[in-house]
Amino acid sequence: MRWRPGMMTAAAVLGTACLADAGAATGTAATAVASAAAQGGTWGTAAEIPGSNRLNHGGQASIGTVSCASATNCGAGGSYTSGFSSTAPIIQAFVVNKTANIWRGAQEVPGTAALNTGGNAKINSVSCPAPGDCSAGGYYSDASGHEQALAVTETGGTWGNAKEIPGSGALNAGGAARIDSVSCGAAGDCSAGGQYASKTVDGISTVQAFVVNETGGTWGKAAEVPGTAALNGGGYATVNSVSCSSAGNCSAGGSYTTAAPVTQAFVIDETGGTWGKARVVPGSAALNKHGLAQINSVSCPSAGNCSAGGFYLDASFDTQAFVVSESGGTWGSAEEIPGSAALDQHAPGAVTDSVSCGAPGDCSATGSYTDSSGAQQAFVADQSAGTWGSAEEVPGTGALNGGGQASAQSVSCAASGLCNAVGQYQNVKLNTQVFAVSQS
Numbered sequence: 001m002r003w004r005p006g007m008m009t010a011a012a013v014l015g016t017a018c019l020a021d022a023g024a025a026t027g028t029a030a031t032a033v034a035s036a037a038a039q040g041g042t043w044g045t046a047a048e049i050p051g052s053n054r055l056n057h058g059g060q061a062s063i064g065t066v067s068c069a070s071a072t073n074c075g076a077g078g079s080y081t082s083g084f085s086s087t088a089p090i091i092q093a094f095v096v097n098k099t100a101n102i103w104r105g106a107q108e109v110p111g112t113a114a115l116n117t118g119g120n121a122k123i124n125s126v127s128c129p130a131p132g133d134c135s136a137g138g139y140y141s142d143a144s145g146h147e148q149a150l151a152v153t154e155t156g157g158t159w160g161n162a163k164e165i166p167g168s169g170a171l172n173a174g175g176a177a178r179i180d181s182v183s184c185g186a187a188g189d190c191s192a193g194g195q196y197a198s199k200t201v202d203g204i205s206t207v208q209a210f211v212v213n214e215t216g217g218t219w220g221k222a223a224e225v226p227g228t229a230a231l232n233g234g235g236y237a238t239v240n241s242v243s244c245s246s247a248g249n250c251s252a253g254g255s256y257t258t259a260a261p262v263t264q265a266f267v268i269d270e271t272g273g274t275w276g277k278a279r280v281v282p283g284s285a286a287l288n289k290h291g292l293a294q295i296n297s298v299s300c301p302s303a304g305n306c307s308a309g310g311f312y313l314d315a316s317f318d319t320q321a322f323v324v325s326e327s328g329g330t331w332g333s334a335e336e337i338p339g340s341a342a343l344d345q346h347a348p349g350a351v352t353d354s355v356s357c358g359a360p361g362d363c364s365a366t367g368s369y370t371d372s373s374g375a376q377q378a379f380v381a382d383q384s385a386g387t388w389g390s391a392e393e394v395p396g397t398g399a400l401n402g403g404g405q406a407s408a409q410s411v412s413c414a415a416s417g418l419c420n421a422v423g424q425y426q427n428v429k430l431n432t433q434v435f436a437v438s439q440s
Contacts, residue, residue: 003380003395003421004438049076049096051105056080058089064138065126072101073131075154077109077123077138085119093121093138095152095159099131109136109152111161116140120147125182125192127244132157133187135214137165137179137194146175149194151212151219155187165192165212167221172196174205179212181242181252188217189247191270193225193239193254206235209254211242211268211275225252225268227277233259237266241298241308248273249303251326253281253295253310262291265310267324267331271303281308281324283333288312292319297355304329305360307383309337309352309367319349321367323381323388327360337365337381339390345372350379354421358413361386364439366394366408366421375404378423380411380437394421394437402428408437 052061058081068074077095084090093116096106112121118141128134134154139147140162148169152162168177174197184190191213197205209225209232228237234257244250250270256278257263264285268278284293293312300306306326311319312334320341324334337352344350350369357363363383368376369391377398381391397406403426413419419439426432 002440004440049106050103051096051107052080052094055082055092055094055106055108057083060089060091064122064124065136067126067128067134068098069128069131069133072098073128074098075126075128075134075136077126077136079122088119090119091121092116093123093140093162095123095126095136095154097132097154097157099157107159109162110159111152111163112140112150115142115148115150115162115164117143118145121150124178124180127182127184127190129184130187135182135184135188135190137182137192139178144175146172147177148172149177149179149196149222151179151192151214153188153214153217155217163219165222166219167223168196168210168212171198171208171210171222171224173199176205176207180238180240183242183244183250185244185247185249188214190214191242191244191250191252193242193252195238196222207237208232209237209239209256211239211252213248213273215273225278226275227268227279228256228266231258231264231266231278231280232256234261236263240294240296243298243300243306245300245302251298251300251306251308253298253308255294260291262288263293264288265293265295265312267295267298267308269304269329271329281334282331283324283335284312284322287314287320287322287334287336289315290317296351296353299355299357299363301357301359307355307357307363309355309365311349311351314349318344318347319351320344321350321352321369321391323352323355323365323383325361325383325386327386335388337391338388339381339392340369340379343371343377343379343391343393344369346370346374353407354410356411356413356419358416358418362416364411364413364419364421366411366423368407373404375401376406377401378406378408378425380408380421394423396437397425397435400427400433400435401425403430405432
């Protein structure tokens with residue numbers, strides 16, 4: 001398998017940012033785009049999202065996520081600034097659909113006007129298992145200024161009203177809840193994860209990880225991630241990524257902090273709609289010599305067959321990129337990405353940002369490392385038949401990255417060996433540009 005470099009201009013930053021977030025969060029975003037590009041397609045010209053200028057009076061808009069059920073049908077979401085109060089910008093959440101290959105008008109997430117009285121809302125993740133059938137999650141700010149977790153579902157091309165995740169308000173006594181990742185195994189059958197802030201008896205907030213399931217279009221109650229109560233003695237846990245291969249069969253990953261405090265990476269599996277217990281990523285504690293590890297991305301092409309990636313802090317206080325795979329429902333041992341140590345010669349180190357699997361045991365991972373000169377470079381690594389090959393600098397980025405700040409932030413694989421990755425680099429004028437690269 002070979003990677004072919006490609007490049008986009010700075011005008012395409014918006015589109016690339018969408019793909020980058022979604023690839024890490026749901027494992028399904030940009031699949032249609034990836035498939036087209038892998039077959040020799042070309043990137044089009046970036047354009048402003050229709051209707052976003054009408055909404056964005058304050059001039060601060062961002063897209064957090066995109067998911068495509070087919071090459072011509074997608075959903076996306078993010079935030080915009082509707083105006084300014086006497087003390088702060090008023091930030092609203094929006095969704096937008098691409099239907100029959102045409103991006104329709106962006107709209108404020110229905111129902112958020114009543115919820116977002118504190119003026120700070122955003123969609124963090126969208127997953128679209130079928131055209132016009134999507135689910136999305138994020139947060140809003142209530143009248144007390146507390147962030148609450150929200151979800152919204154689209155059915156038959158129409159977005160319903162956003163709702164606070166059932167049960168999350170009771171958990172979120174500390175007022176800092178959000179959904180960070182949503183993945184749908186089928187229309188209306190999704191799982192999501194994120195974090196909330198609880199309070200101890202002395203009034204000190206702790207951050208806990210939660211998961212929640214949607215069944216038949218109805219969201220159930222949020223629950224603390226099973227098993228994290230025993231793990232999260234240091235009081236900071238979060239779900240960073242969820243991936244569902246089918247309805248009720250998902251895996252998720254994130255991090256928790258022990259009482260030491262030491263931050264460890266965890267994984268958790270859902271089978272038949274029931275979440276098991278979170279556990280430290282096998283083998284990662286031995287790698288994580290200085291107590292800072294987490295899962296950034298999970299991808300599950302079939303039930304019980306997943307790959308995930310993140311980082312840990314080694315004995316030299318440098319971050320190192322790792323991957324870990326699950327086969328037949330059993331997670332193997334985490335390993336430093338082969339070849340990454342040879343590439344990574346300088347602090348702060350290497351990180352896996354995104355993983356995507358075209359088939360069980362056939363995946364790609366992307367991220368960044370620091371070379372001997374201290375420049376940050378982008379890498380890609382491939383897994384074939386369950387074995388990870390050596391990481392390599394993304395072909396072509398060395399010539400582009402004159403400013404020394406490159407990373408491959410997201411990868412999406414339509415099938416084994418047919419992947420696309422997107423990222424950014426800094427040119428010699430220290431301008432940040434974005435790139436795309438295809439595998440064939």
